[in-house]
Amino acid sequence: xxxxxxxxxxxxxxxxxxxxxxxxxxxxxxxxxxxxxxxxxxxxxxxxxxxxxxxxxxxxxxxxxxxxxxxxxxxxxxxxxxxxxxxxxxxxxxxxxxxxxxxxxxxxxxxxxxxxxxxxxxxxxxxxxxxxxxxxxxxxxxxxxxxxxxxxxxxxxxxxxxxxxxxxxxxxxxxxxxxxxxxxxxxxxxxxxxxxxxxxxxxxxxxxxxxxxxxxxxxxxxxxxxxxxxxxxxxxxxxxxxxxxxxxxxxxxxxxxxxxxxxxxxxxxxxxxxxxxxxxxxxxxxxxxxxxxxxxxxxxxxxxxxxxxxxxxxxxxxxxxxxxxxxxxxxxxxxxxxxxxxxxxxxxxxxxxxxxxxxxxxxxxxxxxxxxxxxxxxxxxxxxxxxxxxxxxxxxxxxxxxxxxxxxxxxxxxxxxxxxxxxxxxxxxxxxxxxxxxxxxxxxxxxxxxxxxxxxxxxxxxxxxxxxxxxxxxxxxxxxxxxxxxxxxxxxxxxxxxxx
Numbered sequence: 001x002x003x004x005x006x007x008x009x010x011x012x013x014x015x016x017x018x019x020x021x022x023x024x025x026x027x028x029x030x031x032x033x034x035x036x037x038x039x040x041x042x043x044x045x046x047x048x049x050x051x052x053x054x055x056x057x058x059x060x061x062x063x064x065x066x067x068x069x070x071x072x073x074x075x076x077x078x079x080x081x082x083x084x085x086x087x088x089x090x091x092x093x094x095x096x097x098x099x100x101x102x103x104x105x106x107x108x109x110x111x112x113x114x115x116x117x118x119x120x121x122x123x124x125x126x127x128x129x130x131x132x133x134x135x136x137x138x139x140x141x142x143x144x145x146x147x148x149x150x151x152x153x154x155x156x157x158x159x160x161x162x163x164x165x166x167x168x169x170x171x172x173x174x175x176x177x178x179x180x181x182x183x184x185x186x187x188x189x190x191x192x193x194x195x196x197x198x199x200x201x202x203x204x205x206x207x208x209x210x211x212x213x214x215x216x217x218x219x220x221x222x223x224x225x226x227x228x229x230x231x232x233x234x235x236x237x238x239x240x241x242x243x244x245x246x247x248x249x250x251x252x253x254x255x256x257x258x259x260x261x262x263x264x265x266x267x268x269x270x271x272x273x274x275x276x277x278x279x280x281x282x283x284x285x286x287x288x289x290x291x292x293x294x295x296x297x298x299x300x301x302x303x304x305x306x307x308x309x310x311x312x313x314x315x316x317x318x319x320x321x322x323x324x325x326x327x328x329x330x331x332x333x334x335x336x337x338x339x340x341x342x343x344x345x346x347x348x349x350x351x352x353x354x355x356x357x358x359x360x361x362x363x364x365x366x367x368x369x370x371x372x373x374x375x376x377x378x379x380x381x382x383x384x385x386x387x388x389x390x391x392x393x394x395x396x397x398x399x400x401x402x403x404x405x406x407x408x409x410x411x412x413x414x415x416x417x418x419x420x421x422x423x424x425x426x427x428x429x430x431x432x433x434x435x436x437x438x439x440x441x442x443x444x445x446x447x448x449x450x451x452x453x454x455x456x457x458x459x460x461x462x463x464x465x466x467x468x469x470x471x472x473x474x475x476x477x478x479x480x481x482x483x484x485x486x487x488x489x490x491x492x493x494x495x496x497x498x499x500x
Contacts, residue, residue, distance in 0.1 A: 002063065005046065005234040006226035020246060022204055026234030027244035030222040031286050032118035034242050035062065036235045039081065039111055042067050046235050048242075049225040054117055056097040059228045072096040080106030080113050086211070086239065090289060093120055103289055107239050114235075116242050121288040129294045132156045136301040139308035146309075150181035153276065153302045158183040160294045161287055163262060163278040167191060170274040173483075174198060175206070177274070179445075188281060194469065197448035200252070206272055209265040211238050213296045217245055217261045219284035220253050253279075256467055260285040262292075264299040268307045276302075321488050325495055328352055338429075342367040352492070353417060353485040355433035362429050372434050377408035385418050386428060393419040393490055395481040398437070413437045415478035417486065419493040429496060433489070435478035442472045 006026035028034050033054035036046035047062040048054075055062075055072075067073060076091050083089060083106065091104040096117070103121075107114040136156070140149045150168050158166040165184040169177050175198035182192045209215070224244045227234060237243040253261060260280040266273045276299050287295070331348050332341045342349065342360050346369025349358040357370035361382050366375055373381065380403065385394070397415040404410055414437040421429045446467040 002060065002228050002230065003232055004049070004226040005229050005232060006224075020202075020204060020248070022208060022246055023236055023238040023243065024234045025237065025244045026227050027224045028227065028237070028240070028242040029217065029224055029244055031218045032116055032242045033225075034117070034227065034240065035115040036227070037067050037113040037115060039113060042081075044070075045112070046227045046229045048227055054102070054119075056100055063229060077104070077106065077115075080108065080115075083108035083113075085110055088239075090293075092289075105241060105289075107241075109236055109239055112235060114237075114240055116240065118289075121286065127160050127290065127294045129160075129297055132160075132294075132298055133301040136298055137305050139305040139312070147181065149302075149305070151183075153298065154181045154183040156298055157264075157276055157278065157295050160291055160298070161262060161278060163260070163280045163285065164188055164282060165191075165279040167277045167279075168266075168274060169196070169277045171206075171272060173480075175201075175203075177201065180274075191445055191467070193443065194445040195442055195448075196445050199448075201275075205246075205249075208238060209263070209275065210267065210272055212241070213264070214241075214292055215261075215263045216241065216287060216292065217253070218286035219260055220245070220250050220258065222284070257281055259283055262287060262295070264295055266299055266303050266306070268303055268310060273303070273306070317484055317487070321484065321491055324352055324488065325491055328492070329495060338362075339365065339367050342369050346370060350433065353433050353481070353488055354435070355417070356414075356436045357434040359432040359434070360430070361432070362426060370434075371436060372432070373412050374408055377406075377412060378432070380406060380409055381416070381418075381432070382430060385420065385430060392421075393417075393486075393493060395486050395489070397480055398477045413476055415481070417481060417489050419489050419496075421493050421497045423497075431489075431492070431496070435481075437476050437478050440474040440477055442474060444470045444472060446470055448472070 004026070028048050030050065033051045034046070034048045035044050035051070037043065038045050044062050044065050044067060047059045049059060051062060052058050057070075062070075067077070072094055074091075074094070077094075080089055085108055088105055088107040091106065093101050094104045094117075095101050101120050102117045103119070105114075105116045105118075107116065135152055136149075140146050154166040154168050157163075165182065165188055167179045167184075168181040170180045171177050177196040177198075177200070179191045179194055179196075182190060184190060256279065258279045258281060260283075262278040262280075264276040266275060276295065328348055331345045332338065339360065339362070342358065346358050349360075350356065350370050355370075357368070357372035359366060359368045359372050359378055361367075361378070366378055366382070368375065368378065372378065395415075395417045399409070399412055399415070403412065414435050416435070417433040419431045421431075423429060447470045
């Protein structure tokens with residue numbers, strides 16, 4: 001008996017949004033049809049409910065049928081089984097019926113071959129993709145060249161795609177995002193420079209971006225179609241281009257006034273650096289295969305150029321940090337006892353990471369310089385870092401609220417960096433850098449908190465409804481510790497280990 005494997009996604013509870021299993025929805029978007037073929041038996045295990053409309057074949061005639069028995073089967077399709085896991089192959093213009101031609105993409109997963117069928121959509125005009133790639137593959141030579149480089153990417157992506165808004169969205173270290181560049185007509189407003197909360201693109205979605213070359217949603221209002229099979233298990237659609245969209249994300253796009261969207265991940269150093277995020281407002285819009293691949297190719301060239309720039313800057317940074325550490329070591333080494341260096345060389349200790357105060361602790365001794373907690377307050381922090389923190393180096397822009405309730409830490413306002421170094425004979429050497437808080441004004445695209453919407457049965461999570469500029473005045477936080485400052489503390493920790 002045939003079964004619809006799609007799962008009910010109607011009620012996403014407030015505490016499980018991150019755990020939403022997007023890849024097991026059992027549904028696809030409506031701009032194509034999907035067949036799932038078992039790698040070993042070569043039998044079709046799943047077929048989307050719209051196969052009669054797209055392929056001209058009934059679901060009952062597809063599920064459990066051998067792939068080679070299908071009229072559309074060709075030797076080129078057979079080559080899909082030789083793909084490496086995670087790879088895909090585009091087979092252009094496959095004839096599935098008299099007068100019916102479709103584009104086919106074969107995607108190899110761990111246990112299946114996904115066959116994604118979409119109507120042929122010829123490119124309206126040729127794309128000078130090689131010239132565009134060349135302009136993006138050249139790495140920026142200096143910081144001032146970054147913005148023009150960013151603008152080139154979004155402008156060329158808009159030229160190829162025809163989408164109303166193209167943004168370069170960069171993830172910060174806390175996974176909040178900021179729009180670094182934008183191509184958009186004034187009538188659509190601007191998100192340039194605005195901050196977006198990390199919850200707007202949760203980890204489950206970020207992980208999927210690392211697995212797929214792009215994400216296309218041609219029509220947020222289009223119906224979806226379930227995948228039918230002889231059992232209840234939905235297939236893994238992590239690599240699927242047609243995978244259905246989270247109801248939460250659809251509502252999010254509706255709230256932004258978006259009708260269609262297209263996103264390409266930007267990966268630098270095997271990490272998700274950002275997205276080329278595109279929105280369209282003037283009706284549904286499906287990009288052709290050539291348009292999609294052109295956008296992916298440009299993002300790939302951009303990623304290589306950006307990675308080259310980042311690598312060059314990193315080498316320069318390492319050289320600079322080594323010189324700064326050498327200078328610090330020269331100052332510190334003039335004292336026989338490390339503790340003696342703090343009162344007279346405390347300014348160098350603090351200034352190396354642009355801190356306002358520095359403290360050093362060993363055994364039950366501690367010494368302070370500059371703006372630090374009292375010895376009693378440091379004792380509270382030291383007890384936590386020594387006995388309750390598993391990390392050997394930390395960076396915090398603000399103090400935990402519970403610390404501010406303690407008498408010795410009530411006046412402490414700001415952030416700290418800390419590192420500990422193990423010495424066989426003397427135990428842990430602990431180093432602390434403190435930085436004053438400063439009033440920060442962050443301009444968000446709408447208030448960042450997600451509201452809880454009540455329905456008759458359960459509390460559900462609802463995406464933000466407004467994306468107008470919303471300025472947060474933040475207190476109790478210090479200026480963000482830069483990656484260079486955090487790396488310097490790590491290197492100091494290594495050097496101190498050798499010196500001890």
